[in-house]
Amino acid sequence: MTKNTETPDYDQLYDILARRMSIRRLKPDPIPDDYVHKILEAGRWAMSGANSQPWEFIVVKDETVKRELFEAYRDVNSDFIFWMEQMREKPLRHPAYQVEGDDPKAQWELAKNGMSRAWSTAPVLIVILGDGRRQWGTVQGALTFGRLQSHLTDALANAATLMHLAAASLGLGSQHVTIHIEEPFKRVLGVPDLVMIHHIIPVGWPAMDRRPGTRRPLEDVVHYDRYDMSKYMSNEQIIEFLRELRGVTRRGYHDEPKPR
Secondary structure: OOOOOOOHHHHHHHHHHHHEEEOEEEEOOOOOOHHHHHHHHHOOOOOOOOOOOOOEEEOOOOOOHHHHHHHHHHHHHHHHHHHHHHOOOOOHOHHHOOOOOOOHHHHHHHHHOOOOOOHHHHHEEEEEEHHHHHHHHOOOOOOOOOOOOHHHHHHHHHHHHHHHHHHHHHOEEEOOOOOOOOOHHHHHOOOOOHHHHHHEEEOOOOOOOOOOOOOOOOHHHHHHOOOOHHOOOOHHHHHHHHHHHHHHOOOOOOOOEEEO
């Protein structure tokens, strides 16, 4: 991108956008409390339907709590993810589940036993929560709870995006740990039933150098006035694209950052 001296604010924003990566290896070294505050403050200014602001955050530093959260992820969420991954052809599965053998149960034991605790050893975990009752402020507030309520999940995703960008602007690394089955995490954290746990953001100093991200060219994803069918991809083209992308992002998966 060519720098434009007439748009310094955009150039600075673009630099942060392009530098932000999902960092899956973080140093355990402490980070300043002021940095954590700045990240949380960024999330507080996210967009939400009717400005209902449904988010809440739990900052986790206690080593016992972090370990219990990881155990919940390993024993419940990863079990769910593993069996979902079996529905995809092997080259497209998440690299953590690229294990050899024909017996799915044996593959799962290998994957679980070899699973890295990297994200749980970050100095800070930020758990993003959502209270669906705040959606009563929107015109579609009848759908109050669960992931089908897009007003709620969109707002939480908006907050998370700003928090990831804030972390990158501070020179920190972060990643997105998706929570599929909430109950074990709620038990660890004491979260009420009506409050959603959306995902966890581990934050810390990167333990590796960032590398250039991979994105589709802008001209491939932009249409004008109507959909340009020349850009429509067949199922075969999509699969080929995903295979090529996995070839880029899988290399050194556990040691280097990957674009998301």
